[in-house]
Amino acid sequence: MLSPRTETILKSIVGQYIARAIPVPSQSIMHDYGLAVSSATIRNEMARLEQGGYITRPHPSAGSIPSDMGYRYYVESLEDIKLPPAQQRMISHLFHQVESRLDEWSSLTATLLAHLAHNMAVVATLKTSRCRYKHMELVSLQETTALLVLVLQGAKVRQQLVTFEQEVTQSELVVISMKLNTAYSGLAAEQIPDREEALSPVEQQFSDCVLSMMRDEDEEGSAEPYFDGLHFVLEQPEFADSRHVQALVELTERRSLLKSILPRILPGQGVTVVIGGENESEIIREYSVVVSRYGLPDEAVGTLAIVGPTRMPYARAIAAIDYLSWLLSQMVARLYGREETTRHSAEHQ
DSSP, X not given: OOOHHHHHHHHHHHHHHHHHOSOBOHHHHHHHHOOSSXXXXXXXXXXXXXXXXXXXOSSTTSOBEEOHHHHHHHHHHOOSOXXXXXXXXXXXXXXXXXXXXXGGHHHHHHHHHHHHHTSEEEEEEEEOSSOBEEEEEEEEEETTEEEEEEEETTTEEEEEEEEOSSOOOHHHHHHHHHHHHHHHTTOBGGGGGGOOOOOOHHHHHHHHHHHHHHHHHHHHOOOOOEEEOHHHHHXXXXXXXXXXXXXXXXHHXXXXXXXXXXXXXXXXXXOEEEEGGGSSXXXXXXXXEEEEEEEETTTEEEEEEEEEXXXXXXXXXXXXXXXXXXXXXXXXXXXXXXXXXSSOGGGGO
């Protein structure tokens, strides 16, 4: 645990380096916080921080830059991080204008996150984690042909023609649909085979069709994520080195990799910050990721992330991700006819 003075010096180093991207000398720390101590005392504190692994120096006579450990301490010390009320009202108004146009949510979110954090934003679109059976209807079209209308939770509807060898009346189809609706309501595809139901050959045929349709739905996967703000990252001094540019371009092209490195967190769990070497994937260990999920657990879930160099404005990025994930979760709750999440908007004022 750092002493209050040492913590203040570390925060000054982190804050100044984030703002200016140049090593921070002891004189700048004195001017930054107005510490009533000598320059020698500050240098001694900086030496302790360096020994503890919180800061590094490019060479002995240079100023200091934060390490991943220093950034982690800084992030953990942040308190009461919120977007200003005026920005919250502006964002809420923008989403109110597109609330009925689900296809515009992700692109608007990515654009807002990129501009708020001046880094790259990634938005994985709303996706039901596993489709779940809600109900089905069977409509007789001919004596041996019926239309199977499968309704999944989340208002997704799938249809398929089913033919059978013997004649089946509409009244028989109603009985079959009622039986399967009772047996399968709320189940995911992998749970249906475990139901020990005595089914006639025709009922089994419809059950097999339902299972096949649900598996196809699960295998479709999420749409391509939205990216915005790459230019903000490329304008930063870290990317004067072409090697960093190439790594970042590779990161944006390998979108499946980006999804795999995002922490497996649930809506309502809050914002997660992964700094530099804390990332499991080698390709992103020179970057930080600020990420949250939005939506409804076990219904529909999306992901919001800000990706940039470890010299990231963490407070602004966390506040932006936090507010937008909360706002989108409210909108998803209304879309699904659920009560809004318990976290009240007053917390963002």
